[in-house]
Amino acid sequence: MNESERSGLSNMRDCWITGGAAANLAPAxxxxxxxxxxxxxxxxxxxxxxxxxxxxxxxxxxxxxLVRRPALPRLALPALPEGLRPPFRVALRQASDARxxxxxxxxxxxxxxxxxxxxxxxxxxxxxAPPVYAPWLDWQAQGGGKIERVLDELKAESWDDFYPAxxxxxxxxxxxxxxxxARALLEAKAGGEAxxxxxxxxxxxxxxxxxxxxxYLQSLSGDRSGKVKQLAARLLARIGQAAxxxxxxxxxTELAGFIEQARTGLVRRRIIYMPRELKSQEQMQRRAELFDxxxxxxxxxxxxxxxxxxxxxxxxxxxxxxxxxxxxxxxASGGDAAVARLxxxxxxVSDLGALLRLLPRLDETAxxxxxxxxxxxxxxxxxxxxxxxxxxxxxxxxxxxxxxxxYQEVRAAIVGRTETDRRVFxxxxxxxxxxxxxxDAIVTxxxxxxxxxxxxxxxxLRFNAALGNLKS
Amino acid sequence: xxxxxxxxxALAPDQASLSSASKLTxxxxxxxxxxxxxxxxxxxxxxxxxxxxxxxxxxxxxxxxTCPSRKFPCKxxxxxxxxxxxxxxxxxxxxxxxxxxxxxxxxRRKNGGAPAPTAGSAVKNIGExxxxxxxxxAEDPAAAERREAAQRKRAEETKASIVVxxxxxxxxxxxxxxxxxxxxxxxxxERCRRIAARLVxxxxxxxxxxxxxxxxxxxxxxxxxxxxxxxxxLGKLVLLVRAWxxxxxDPELKRFVSSxxxxxxxxxxxxxxxITATWEVLGERIETRKDGLVSxxxxxxxxxxLEPRFALLQDYYPASAGRRSQAFSAGERFDANLAFYPxxxxxxxxxxxxxxxxxxxxxxxxxxxxxxxxxxxxxxxRQDAAPWSGATPILLPAGSLARDxxxxxxxxxxxxxxxxxxxxxxxxxxxxxxxxxxxxxxxxDGARFxxxxxxxxxxxxxx
Numbered sequence: 022m023n024e025s026e027r028s029g030l031s032n033m034r035d036c037w038i039t040g041g042a043a044a045n046l047a048p049a050x051x052x053x054x055x056x057x058x059x060x061x062x063x064x065x066x067x068x069x070x071x072x073x074x075x076x077x078x079x080x081x082x083x084x085x086x087l088v089r090r091p092a093l094p095r096l097a098l099p100a101l102p103e104g105l106r107p108p109f110r111v112a113l114r115q116a117s118d119a120r121x122x123x124x125x126x127x128x129x130x131x132x133x134x135x136x137x138x139x140x141x142x143x144x145x146x147x148x149x150a151p152p153v154y155a156p157w158l159d160w161q162a163q164g165g166g167k168i169e170r171v172l173d174e175l176k177a178e179s180w181d182d183f184y185p186a187x188x189x190x191x192x193x194x195x196x197x198x199x200x201x202x203a204r205a206l207l208e209a210k211a212g213g214e215a216x217x218x219x220x221x222x223x224x225x226x227x228x229x230x231x232x233x234x235x236x237y238l239q240s241l242s243g244d245r246s247g248k249v250k251q252l253a254a255r256l257l258a259r260i261g262q263a264a265x266x267x268x269x270x271x272x273x274t275e276l277a278g279f280i281e282q283a284r285t286g287l288v289r290r291r292i293i294y295m296p297r298e299l300k301s302q303e304q305m306q307r308r309a310e311l312f313d314x315x316x317x318x319x320x321x322x323x324x325x326x327x328x329x330x331x332x333x334x335x336x337x338x339x340x341x342x343x344x345x346x347x348x349x350x351x352x353a354s355g356g357d358a359a360v361a362r363l364x365x366x367x368x369x370v371s372d373l374g375a376l377l378r379l380l381p382r383l384d385e386t387a388x389x390x391x392x393x394x395x396x397x398x399x400x401x402x403x404x405x406x407x408x409x410x411x412x413x414x415x416x417x418x419x420x421x422x423x424x425x426x427x428y429q430e431v432r433a434a435i436v437g438r439t440e441t442d443r444r445v446f447x448x449x450x451x452x453x454x455x456x457x458x459x460x461d462a463i464v465t466x467x468x469x470x471x472x473x474x475x476x477x478x479x480x481x482l483r484f485n486a487a488l489g490n491l492k493s
Numbered sequence: 494x495x496x497x498x499x500x501x502x503a504l505a506p507d508q509a510s511l512s513s514a515s516k517l518t519x520x521x522x523x524x525x526x527x528x529x530x531x532x533x534x535x536x537x538x539x540x541x542x543x544x545x546x547x548x549x550x551x552x553x554x555x556x557x558x559t560c561p562s563r564k565f566p567c568k569x570x571x572x573x574x575x576x577x578x579x580x581x582x583x584x585x586x587x588x589x590x591x592x593x594x595x596x597x598x599x600x601r602r603k604n605g606g607a608p609a610p611t612a613g614s615a616v617k618n619i620g621e622x623x624x625x626x627x628x629x630x631a632e633d634p635a636a637a638e639r640r641e642a643a644q645r646k647r648a649e650e651t652k653a654s655i656v657v658x659x660x661x662x663x664x665x666x667x668x669x670x671x672x673x674x675x676x677x678x679x680x681x682x683e684r685c686r687r688i689a690a691r692l693v694x695x696x697x698x699x700x701x702x703x704x705x706x707x708x709x710x711x712x713x714x715x716x717x718x719x720x721x722x723x724x725x726x727l728g729k730l731v732l733l734v735r736a737w738x739x740x741x742x743d744p745e746l747k748r749f750v751s752s753x754x755x756x757x758x759x760x761x762x763x764x765x766x767x768i769t770a771t772w773e774v775l776g777e778r779i780e781t782r783k784d785g786l787v788s789x790x791x792x793x794x795x796x797x798x799l800e801p802r803f804a805l806l807q808d809y810y811p812a813s814a815g816r817r818s819q820a821f822s823a824g825e826r827f828d829a830n831l832a833f834y835p836x837x838x839x840x841x842x843x844x845x846x847x848x849x850x851x852x853x854x855x856x857x858x859x860x861x862x863x864x865x866x867x868x869x870x871x872x873x874x875r876q877d878a879a880p881w882s883g884a885t886p887i888l889l890p891a892g893s894l895a896r897d898x899x900x901x902x903x904x905x906x907x908x909x910x911x912x913x914x915x916x917x918x919x920x921x922x923x924x925x926x927x928x929x930x931x932x933x934x935x936x937x938d939g940a941r942f943x944x945x946x947x948x949x950x951x952x953x954x955x956x
Contacts, residue, residue: 034720034721034724037670037673037674037720037724038673038674038675038720039673039675040670040671040672040673040674040675040676041670041671041673042670042671043670061667064667064670065663065666065667065670065731066731068666068670068724068727068728068731069728069729069731069732069735069880070728071724071728072724072725072726072727072728072729072731072732073728073732073876073880075721075724075725075728075939076725076728076872076876076880076939077872077873077876077877080867080869080911080913081903081913081914081915081916082912082913082914083903083905083909083912083913083914084897084898084903084914086897086898087895087896087897087903087905087914088895088896088897088898089893089895089926090895090896090926090927091927092927092928092929093924093927093928093951095950100951100952103824103952103953107592110592111592111595114599137951137952138922138924138928138951139922139924139925139951139954139955142923142924160927468530473550473552473598474529474530474531474532474590475532475590475594475595475598475599476598477595477598477599
């Protein structure tokens with residue numbers, strides 16, 4: 022198309038937009054084409070030529086403002102094979118929330134696969150995503166620019182070469198192997214990060230805490246972020262440092278007022294600490310706030326004892342969720358020994374609701390105990406098992422699962438019942454916990470019991486079993 | 494619980510359904526028959542371009558089918574039950590339940606028991622259905638002549654009616670130019686509805702539907718793009734009208750103006766192009782139209798050839814028939830013989846014979862070399878041959894997507910030297926912006942590129 026045609030077409034278009042005859046504005050060559058046609062036809066024929074010219078003679082021009090995103094990094098694990106993508110998607114669809122979908126991805130990662138990016142991707146704020154997804158977290162957080170960086174060892178000098186998720190994971194690795202080096206890096210560089218990023222980085226000091234961390238953590242009492250200050254206070258408490266500021270002391274004193282000290286036993290007169298009965302909603306709310314703000318060490322000090330003695334004397338079974346709130350405080354600020362002691366006591370009375378709060382602080386053996394207790398406890402504990410994020414994926418074999426009381430009750434709710442009076446429970450926990458062969462066996466067993474073979478509740482179990490079939 | 498013939502007889506809505514089902518019990522009608530536990534499913538090549546997917550639960554006699562029939566169960570469901578009762582070995586045991594069967598199972602509500610026999614069960618007889626139509630009496634030659642004469646007369650009347658309708662359309666287009674496209678865009682719904690109604694009266698139903706869809710098409714574009722889109726579309730209509738007047742019996746033009754051939758006409762047309770190949774399902778587009786019909790388009794591409802060859806399986810069914818599941822799975826490949834509707838650039842097709850799904854062991858054909866410098870080269874060829882055509886399927890070479898400052902996505906070829914980029918329709922998933930596309934297939938409608946599928950280092954991408 023030449024310039025005259027281009028200009029003629031533009032004039033005709035403008036004329037037609039407002040309305041009127043555009044024949045006189047047409048390029049000379051086009052006028053010739055339509056000259057032989059009767060006048061009423063000419064305008065339509067010019068329209069046809071113009072339309073065809075727009076269709077074939079013009080190409081859309083790339084805008085100057087086009088922004089390309091960096092290439093999506095390949096992850097360290099292979100993507101799920103095509104054949105496993107449909108059961109993976111079905112399992113994702115059946116998950117009720119983002120946490121459930123994350124669990125499906127964790128199961129896949131535990132078996133050596135990552136999701137196809139069109140099926141699932143963690144969002145930039147999904148810090149709990151399996152570490153293998155760190156490059157995608159950084160890609161999500163990155164609006165544009167290059168992302169393919171050759172990552173050296175994380176040092177103060179290379180700090181800015183790392184994107185946030187990759188940096189956090191590298192720092193976590195260093196903290197596990199060389200706690201002092203990780204702390205030194207934080208001292209040098211964390212102050213330059215935004216509050217949320219600073220909080221996530223300083224939280225890494227939860228691993229291998231020691232007295233050597235005290236000066237740095239104490240320096241954070243002046244941090245501009247309240248959340249960082251609170252985290253530092255909790256970490257200090259975990260390594261035996263009581264609060265020094267007046268506000269924290271006042272809170273601990275107020276919380277102590279919600280707890281009654283007494284003696285029990287006819288001979289040994291043991292000291293116990295009983296949560297007082299609350300009389301109003303306001304009291305409940307205030308006590309919950311105080312448990313959230315206070316550290317165990319400060320509370321124990323109000324009663325003149327150490328953490329472990331206080332836990333030993335804590336009277337379990339208090340009303341209004343006292344044990345759960347207490348366990349949350351212990352999980353956040355208690356020392357390792359105190360956490361272990363409380364976990365032991367909670368396990369002994371099978372208070373898994375409170376124990377769930379301690380799970381992030383427990384070792385693998387204690388977590389397994391939690392799982393086994395839940396399985397032995399029956400169907401009422403299924404929601405707790407579904408809520409436990411810290412449990413390792415795909416570790417329980419068939420006997421451990423199908424022999425449990427919980428499973429037997431799930432099965433009993435299916436077998437011999439019709440669709441209308443059958444209750445099918447959320448079986449995601451079984452899908453997540455089972456080994457592949459156990460998952461396969463459970464699917465077989467439940468379908469034999471009467472559950473439809475494609476029942477949606479079997480989705481994660483089926484995906485788990487399919488992962489196993491792939492490897493075998 | 495397996496089916497028996499008594500149960501099927503009781504479930505059938507009427508004798509006609511049983512008779513129709515009887516004809517579909519031949520194995521050759523079924524592309525796939527599979528089972529797992531009490532679930533039976535199959536794909537039946539019915540009268541539509543897309544196969545019907547049928548699932549039956551022998552446990553509680555639940556069923557579903559993607560056909561638009563308003564009879565429940567439809568003849569396809571009955572036929573599947575019938576095969577399970579009389580030839581259960583035809584069903585291949587399957588380890589995996591297809592996603593579309595799972596979808597149905599996830600959505601369905603069971604009633605907990607076998608459905609009650611239909612009211613007319615007393616007058617249905619499966620034995621009679623098996624006998625089939627026995628009325629073999631030949632038509633009286635005089636009656637046949639009268640019927641054919643009546644048909645010819647009706648065709649002439651239709652043609653005359655269309656001529657009148659197209660005169661009105663011509664005048665209507667001239668009026669829009671005179672009144673201004675700006676005011677047309679503001680009132681396109683009302684104006685198009687009026688002329689579409691006139692065209693329906695004139696029996697130019699295909700053209701009427703196209704005009705009915707025009708306001709919706711304009712709404713998908715930015716306001717500054719609408720006048721040019723309108724000029725393109727009205728220009729195409731002018732060309733189509735003139736072409737039809739010159740050759741009213743041309744099958745392609747007739748299809749664009751009034752109505753399409755039947756499946757039987759295409760299958761018996763010896764001149765219809767037929768291609769046997771391995772076809773990959775690129776994707777489906779299911780849209781409800783203003784005229785109350787649902788347009789169900791399945792796009793296929795032949796594998797292994799030197800240049801891309803596309804096919805479109807197009808069905809229409811009433812929206813009142815409810816939502817239909819997909820007829821194919823995206824990415825599925827199968828060997829099939831397709832018959833194409835006669836056209837200057839044949840695209841719409843029917844499956845004549847389809848074999849089982851085949852492995853993904855062949856790659857896509859290469860994009861035309863010139864598509865790097867001009868990604869719309871294939872569209873130009875098609876427009877030159879049939880300027881009234883709509884969207885063109887295009888296989889694009891290696892490229893990637895980028896976003897402009899208004900949020901629109903654009904596809905651009907690697908190594909593009911002419912600064913061409915195609916605006917992309919819809920909202921593809923965000924990760925695609927970080928995935929170099931080795932090849933992409935989509936539909937170019939003159940304004941937007943509607944991505945169907947792409948190949949990448951992450952495997953096949955479905956949009």
